[in-house]
Amino acid sequence: MTRETSLRQRLSDGQPDMVVDLYLYPTTDGGKTKPVGIGWGCPCSNDQSLTEGWDGYPLLDSEMMPGERRRVGLVFLSGSAAVEALEGNDRFYLWEGRFIGEAAPVRFGGMTVNERLWAANLIGAFDAAAKARDRTSMVDILSRVAVSDPEASVDTILANPSRYGF
Numbered sequence: 001m002t003r004e005t006s007l008r009q010r011l012s013d014g015q016p017d018m019v020v021d022l023y024l025y026p027t028t029d030g031g032k033t034k035p036v037g038i039g040w041g042c043p044c045s046n047d048q049s050l051t052e053g054w055d056g057y058p059l060l061d062s063e064m065m066p067g068e069r070r071r072v073g074l075v076f077l078s079g080s081a082a083v084e085a086l087e088g089n090d091r092f093y094l095w096e097g098r099f100i101g102e103a104a105p106v107r108f109g110g111m112t113v114n115e116r117l118w119a120a121n122l123i124g125a126f127d128a129a130a131k132a133r134d135r136t137s138m139v140d141i142l143s144r145v146a147v148s149d150p151e152a153s154v155d156t157i158l159a160n161p162s163r164y165g166f
Contacts, residue, residue: 007057007077011039014059015144016073017083019120020103022058024094026067031100035063043095044076044103046086050095054082056103059121071106073121108146113153116145130157130166 010017025031041057043050055077064070076082086092087105094101108116117123122141129137135154142150157164 006079007075010075010079011057011059013125014073015075015122015125015141016059016120017076017079017144018074018087019106019145020072020074021069021106022064022072022074022094022101022103023069024064024066024101025099030098031066032096033066035065036060037063041077042100044074044082044086045093045095046089048093048099052085053095054078054085056082056094066100071119074103113142113145113147116147117141120145127166130161130164133158133161 024036027033036058038060039057040060041055043053044056045051045053056074057076058064059073059075060070089105091102091104093099094103106119108119111119114123117126122144126138126141129141135158138154138157139150142153147153157166
């Protein structure tokens with residue numbers, strides 16, 4: 001599978017590499033002049049020096065206007081390498097010929113597992129994996145929302161699925 005095919009598949013699956021609070025700067029503050037749509041992406045950088053960039057694609061369900069704030073999932077062309085580079089910061093920046101916005105990674109600490117899955121837009125994918133008894137997918141999904149021991153959580157669910165609604 002090529003990187004392009006992998007990206008296309010991950011975008012269509014709607015499973016983010018990271019969940020962020022995205023803010024597109026207003027046009028008056030140097031932001032875009034037009035909305036961004038489904039499938040749009042741009043480089044993301046830790047700082048405004050642009051020494052390192054990662055191609056990120058927000059999982060939008062509708063157009064997003066300049067000046068708008070929205071919690072969204074992001075899929076990166078480089079996957080986990082981009083997440084490792086960006087997640088340690090309070091924010092990172094979106095570049096499209098100029099800085100057009102910023103994103104703050106959502107921290108899952110203090111959230112229940114269901115709240116994490118909901119915030120990451122992964123609750124449907126997790127439910128489907130649990131109903132199919134797909135342990136590998138369940139572990140992967142729980143890992144994406146920073147569950148401390150996803151294998152143990154999945155094994156507990158699969159030991160008595162009806163107790164957890166599956």
